[in-house]
Structures are given as structure tokens and as C-alpha cells.
Amino acid sequence: MIRRVNSVLSCIQEANNVLVVGHIMPDGDCISSVVSLSMGLEKFGKIATPAIDWRIPSSFSAFPWVERIREYSEEISEPDLIIVVDASSPDRIGRFEEFLRKGIPSIVIDHHATNTYFANECWVDASYSSAAQMVLDLLKLMDVEYDSDLALMNYLGIATDTGFFRYSNVDSSVFEAAAELVKLGADPAFVATTILETRKIEELFLERDAIDNIKLISENRFAYSYLTMRDFERHSLTEDDFTGFVGELRSIESVEVALFASEACKGQAHVSLRSKRYFDVSEIAVAFGGGGHQKASGFTLNYESDLKEALREVVEMIDSRLRNETN
Numbered sequence: 001m002i003r004r005v006n007s008v009l010s011c012i013q014e015a016n017n018v019l020v021v022g023h024i025m026p027d028g029d030c031i032s033s034v035v036s037l038s039m040g041l042e043k044f045g046k047i048a049t050p051a052i053d054w055r056i057p058s059s060f061s062a063f064p065w066v067e068r069i070r071e072y073s074e075e076i077s078e079p080d081l082i083i084v085v086d087a088s089s090p091d092r093i094g095r096f097e098e099f100l101r102k103g104i105p106s107i108v109i110d111h112h113a114t115n116t117y118f119a120n121e122c123w124v125d126a127s128y129s130s131a132a133q134m135v136l137d138l139l140k141l142m143d144v145e146y147d148s149d150l151a152l153m154n155y156l157g158i159a160t161d162t163g164f165f166r167y168s169n170v171d172s173s174v175f176e177a178a179a180e181l182v183k184l185g186a187d188p189a190f191v192a193t194t195i196l197e198t199r200k201i202e203e204l205f206l207e208r209d210a211i212d213n214i215k216l217i218s219e220n221r222f223a224y225s226y227l228t229m230r231d232f233e234r235h236s237l238t239e240d241d242f243t244g245f246v247g248e249l250r251s252i253e254s255v256e257v258a259l260f261a262s263e264a265c266k267g268q269a270h271v272s273l274r275s276k277r278y279f280d281v282s283e284i285a286v287a288f289g290g291g292g293h294q295k296a297s298g299f300t301l302n303y304e305s306d307l308k309e310a311l312r313e314v315v316e317m318i319d320s321r322l323r324n325e326t327n
Ligand code: AMP
Pocket: 027, 086, 088, 092, 271, 272, 273, 289, 290, 291, 292, 293, 296, 297, 298, 299, 300
């Protein structure tokens, strides 16, 4: 770890203008890592541009600096260093992939076991709870002085990627990192309320539709559900507004594997996978061109038929693996 992070630091020292890029369909860890690393780089004397090639979900607009995140545009000048955070493969950064193709010096800072090592310098460590926790270690090494906004933004990703300190990626280092950031001014109650308690009533109606679609198979060990584009349209919501339902499916007592699919546009859905104890969902995600972690993964499903029909192949793969498990 020390050697990798030191190489990352040397690249940063040589650069002046740094583009910090997160992944498409951003989550809390992505936004936290992009913003806190950009804030830290600025305090370190660099010009930093936070960038994510996607709409930022509205629940994050209450956080500092989020309005500074840039979507891809031809007006963004070429940086002399690009740092990709929380993304396991280059296709996850949308149109910013173009900068990598041009050969601009690049770094990846990531905690996905499925990372494809697509930058010049790769600091990948799946033992970290979150990319945000890696950013904290890097900024400490850089001797960056934290203010309360930076502490808050850095805390955000650790809290969200651990399901607010509930998942199996939580160890003592997570609590130490969180405690450090709270001492520096992060407000845990503000983060929890802003992320968890700002739902629109339409999201609950949509949840009712998702509940109606639940199927429980493989001796009740596998729960899955989906929402179509029409469901989202009926409640004037988009798939970005409806996250977390896959966690509800996993919370069913007998369930080991949960799958939730949301149709983003005609012929394309985002599929979220979760497991509870032993099943490695990242193998399923990788088989369908995606990635992630052992207990939380995802991929994009493209199809010509309807969503329900397209899901059959995925459902069958999970069902047959569950049947073959000797656990
Ligand atoms: P999600 O189900 O969207 O919350 O994603 C769960 C995990 O899988 C996260 O760590 C994501 O970074 C990863 N993931 C989701 N979608 C993809 C994808 N299309 N390709 C690679 N990794 C993904």
C-alpha cells in the first residue's frame, strides 16, 4: 500500500492541473471521493476540477462543492493529470474515457476487486471500505489541513459505502477514519438525514410497484424484482431517484442473493446485485460485462425483447449457482 500511494503522490506533485473523475450513475462514495480529493488538491496548491459524466442525484445538492462538479464538455481543457476514483473500468467514466485514450497521465484510486488496472498508476485495494477512505489516507500523507466542509465530504462516502456502518466491509479502521473526520467537523446526523430521509412520496409509490414485482425462488434464497421505464414515467421519476431497493430485497430473512433491475431506456436496464453471506455476486456481474464487490455488484443489461424476458438468463445463472452451492 505504502509504495503504491507514494507513487500516486509523486505523480500529483509533478502535476499542476488535475481532473478528478468519478463514475457514471454516481453514488455517495463517488461524489464524496471526487469532491474531497478535489478540495484536498486545491489546499495542496493544485488546480483541481471535479468531474462526473452524469446528472448528480438531487439528494446530494445540499452538500458543499457538489455544484462545482462538471459533466463532460468539450470546453473542459486538457489536464496534465487525470485521477479516476471509485471506478473499476474505463467505460465507467463516460465520455471522460476520451482523455485516457489521448494518453494524458492517469491515476486510478479504487477499492473494487474487479478493477482492470486501466491507468498509468493504479492504487487498488479491495480491503478499503470505500474510495473515500483511501482519499483520507492520501490527503493525510499529503499533510492537507482539513476544514469542516472537507471532513464532511470525506465522511459522506465512508458512511454511504458501508450502508451507514452496517456492511461486512466495516472494520475498526472504518470507525477510526469516521471518528477522525467527525473530530475534524463532519456531522454524521446531517449526512444520515440528508441521504436517508429526503425521499419523495412518489418513491414510496414506486416502491409499491417494485414490491408487487418481487419473485422469491431457489428455495427462497434468491429474491428479485424490477421496474420498467413506464413505471418510472408514471410517477415522474428516473432510475437515479430510486436506489436502495435491492437492499430491501436482501433484508428478507431467507434471502442470500438479491437482484433489482431498473429500465433506464428502451432496451437497457441497470442491474444491481447483492449477497448476504457467501455468494460472490461480482462473478455474475463480470459475466454480464459489469463489476463490483463480492456482496455488491452491478452491470448494464442490453436487450431487444422486454426486460422481464431479458432477465431470465441472469436469473437462471444465479438460480443454478445457488443450487450447486454446498454451503
Ligand atoms: P449498484 O448496484 O449500482 O449500487 O452498484 C453496486 C456496486 O457494483 C458498486 O460498487 C458499483 O461500483 C458496481 N457497479 C455497478 N454497476 C456497474 C457496472 N455497470 N460496471 C461495473 N461495476 C458496476
